[in-house]
Amino acid sequence: MLELYPDQLIELAFSFLLPFFRIGAFMMALPLIGSNLVSVPLRLAFAFVFSVIITPVIKMPEFDAISLAMAALIFEQLIIGVVLGFVVTVLFQIFSLAGQLAAMAAGLGFAMSNDPANGISVATLGQYYLSMAGLAFIGVNGHHVMFEFLIESFTYWPVGGGFDSDKYYDLVRLGGWLFEKALLMVFPLTIAALIMNLSFGVVAKASPQLNIFALGFPVIMLFAMFFYWVMLEDFLDIFRLFFNEMIGWLKNTWGIRVDG
Template identity: 70%
Template sequence: MLELNPDQLLALAFSFLLPFFRIGAFLMALPLFGSQLVSVRVRLIFAFIIAIIVTPVVPIPEYDAISPAIIPLIAEQLVIGLVLGFVVTVLFQVFALAGQLAAMKAGLGFAMSNDPANGVTVASMGQYYMTMAGLAFLGTNGHLVMIEYLVESFQYWPIGEGFDSERYWDIALLGGWLFEKALLVVLPLAVATLIMNLSFGVVAKASAQLNIFALGFPIIMVFSLWFFWIMLEDFLNIYRLFFQELTDWLRLTLGASIDG
């Protein structure tokens, strides 16, 4: 008959709770799953199931389960989970920022809509890009890939390793990557609208009696909507390219070995 003393039961419980905290924080920060559209109870159930599966293969350092040393370990797992979820959020924010910039260039910045997932008001084009990115994320099994990276994080970022400031600095540099890719997405539209505005300026100078504002604004708006429609053909390829760059960053920076 298997017998466990209270100390063994306590150590077993904490060996489950430490991965559970990391997985739960990751699901709370993961786009779509961490939004208001998914209840906290559902996320906790998913975190509980994943933690039960991965706990037997997670290396747990030696520690006293009832000592204050367990508090930094719990905080470490929460931070790591939030960091991994934040990395995926950066990918989504690339398209949200691209939509905001595109809306301003197209003269559609006044068209605002409510984002039920995050509870904020954003430009309609930004919400449109976010929706497309979410569909691409689920359609290409991006959530499964990120869960694989999360499970493997117990190998390349093991429990008890501590807080490496260099890693967090590399994560902060993702902000530059975000702005770079968002500008690349919207750059063709920005250049096209700039050329059209310059052309309308020349026309207005040559024919002062022509109401160029009444003529130019609807033309630029129609052209921008046509550009968005044309971009639909390559949207999935753009998303895959950015997602591949993000997984390459995870392999080079954090040491992950899964080929996303």
């Protein structure tokens, strides 16, 4: 007959809770799943099921269940889960930032819409790009890769492994990658809009009687909309390129082996 003593039950419970805190924090920080579109109880239920599945295969360190060390381990798992979710968030924010930069370059920065996922107002083009990125993420099975990424993190970043400052510094450098890719996406439109503005400026200088502002603003907007329409053809390829770069960053920088 199987007998479980109170000390064993407490240890078993905390062995489950440590992965649960990491997975729960990851679900809260992950785009799409971590947005307001998915209720908190549903995210916690999914984290609970996921923790039950992977807890038996996770190597747990020796710990005292009722101690300050356990509180430190719980805090560690929460931070790691948020950090892992932030890595995926950076990929989505590339398209959100690119859309907002493109809107400002085309004179459409005034067109704002409510973001139901985050509860804030953003540029309409930024929200459009973000929605397209979410659809592409699901379409290329990115959510499967992210779950594999989460499981592999227990091998690379084990429970009780401590806080490695180099890993957090890598996140700071990842922010530079975000701005680089967002600027690359809008660079052609920015250069074209600059050339058009300079052209209208020359015309306004040569013929002051013309109302260049009334003429130039709708022309630039029409050109920008045409640019967005042309870009839609390559949007999925652009997303795949950035997604594969993120997978390569995880492999080369953090050593996490995932299939992209």
